[in-house]
């Protein structure tokens with residue numbers, strides 16, 4: 484069946500908590516840290532400002548400081564952001580942690596395992612028409628399309644390969660929107 488899909492359904496990938504950080508602890512060697520409740524530390528030194536995001540080793544609780552701003556003139560820091568740093572604004576904690584530049588500068592990766600879920604309506608698998616599903620990401624959790632689709636449809640990965648046409652590689656991890664089509668049942 485090659486006609487255009489009659490049904491289009493939305494799926495969304497959304498985080499359920501902040502991902503862990505892959506960051507080796509200098510005390511115990513564990514390679515996982517958390518932002519916990521998400522706290523910044525702000526230090527004003529004259530007209531210069533340092534801002535760090537505090538993270539904690541998941542095993543030994545050692546606190547590590549990740550640099551957000553280093554010796555920047557106070558007037559160059561956005562006033563709303565500065566208030567957010569001082570108030571430990573959860574949205575700003577998430578925005579900071581998920582900023583790829585921040586991760587790169589501080590040398591950590593994000594561990595998204597168990598930190599997101601898939602939202603969306605069930606997909607009819609035995610209809611007479613193909614169904615298109617448009618997958619969007621509210622948060623940049625990396626997923627493998629074949630695993631996500633198998634999970635979302637309740638099919639095996641082999642069945643996914645047989646019944647799903649996807650515009651992106653099924654096996655290449657992505658956190659960018661994509662869509663796929665489930666062919667009609669036999």
Ligand SMILES: [Zn+2]
Nearest residue numbers: 508511540543
């Ligand atoms: Zn540790």
